[in-house]
Amino acid sequence: MAALQQRASELMPMRIARSWQSASMFRVYLLFTLFSLLTASSFCIEQSMGMGIEGSHIVMKTSCSSFFFNSQVNNAQGWKVIPEECEELVAQYMNGGQYAMDMEGVAVAALDYLKGIKAGEDGKDVVIFDIDETALSNLPYYRKHRYGAEVFDHPLFSKWVEEGVAPAIPAMLSLYRALQADNWGIVFMTGRTENQRNITSVNLLAVGYGEWTTLLLRSPSEVHLSAVEYKTQKRLQLQEQGYRIWSSLGDQWSDLAGAAVGNRTFKLPNPMYHIP
């Protein structure tokens, strides 16, 4: 009996985990969560912290905010879409002010660290900014594509990129300006490809990123590399060119992994998609 229970507690989580990679499997998670909540006191349910949905949606609320925590700290990896039951809650997070507040918190923490360092006059002390969901926001695109509940459509997303109208993320633009005023070099490093260099520059300039030390994109020979391989290679090249990388900022842990990321890295929120 005890063995049976153990076996069950062993299998259930696996099915839940896969559900994070397959929206259709997510019902299993809901069932498990429902079971968990039925065994919890109503006090617990009322008090539950979640993504802002009340009453009968408490199950969705709780399971989705568990997905939120575990995706943002990089415990949940390899997911291709958000659980479809989370779409409304992710939409609320992205549109409702909390995303912007969390971004302000990132800017605060990064500036607090970098204020403690004196950037030299030679322009070689640099901070690396990722672009998508870091310097620029693709929220207008994701609003039309279910906030990550749809499988990523590369051609369609490229079309959006080539419009060159992605807005700045306000907290990151403020951070960029504060760092420039303190003599920091800003390196933009993106998974976008070289053929998108011009439109990316146009977009950055249009929203207020007035200048940068260098803008690094994937060359044709780098397209086959993983995000970590590509970005590490680029960072090592920067070091060979005499740049001192103090910090990296990105919405994906793959922006912050590998060699030469700097002494402190800063993870920006992004519950909409995962890049391994």
Add this chain to the structure above:
Amino acid sequence: MAALQQRASELMPMRIARSWQSASMFRVYLLFTLFSLLTASSFCIEQSMGMGIEGSHIVMKTSCSSFFFNSQVNNAQGWKVIPEECEELVAQYMNGGQYAMDMEGVAVAALDYLKGIKAGEDGKDVVIFDIDETALSNLPYYRKHRYGAEVFDHPLFSKWVEEGVAPAIPAMLSLYRALQADNWGIVFMTGRTENQRNITSVNLLAVGYGEWTTLLLRSPSEVHLSAVEYKTQKRLQLQEQGYRIWSSLGDQWSDLAGAAVGNRTFKLPNPMYHIP
């Protein structure tokens, strides 16, 4: 004028950041947040995701959950106490079911990864569990000490530890049992000191952690080391002894940094305290 605004946006965040390390400074953050919210649409405020406080407490709600995100992804470092305005919200998170749900999410993700690996028969394939806020919960202690809004009192906390009555974290106990059934060796590695070995063993056994490969605590010669230095040294010693470390689980990023943490690490939620 533009320069002035820039200077302002530059200084404000620094004062906010410090406020995360000094509850008395937190009012500055509230003022800034209030300003941010006044400039946001009421739609945004209503939609805001936070830690569950309504209406007039929306400012606290938003700023506290920004602290939550930034502390949990390791952007905010070096904080000694939680912002006192967050005490009630952290209490709700810890007591209200969400903490338990997030822990289940961690167990799910860890088991999903480890199920893909076949632990050998020699008992040398191991997973490292931290103890406090990982295998065991000190929530009964923190309930009496303002959920981290009080400065850490080492003698008082040691007294609590020596009672040996810390409950298990249910999701981690389930994970432990599932891993044992799959032949994994479990290593407990804790910042607790050798003189607490007996009471720690008694406590682990009492709540259901029936056996382990080894229990590692700080020897007198290791007390001066940082958490990362101490835990890295211990992990390297394990490797020298022929153990294969596949994963580390802990509530602090300092449990998961340095050499030999394994191929995947799992960050558990803990908004109550930070160990550098």
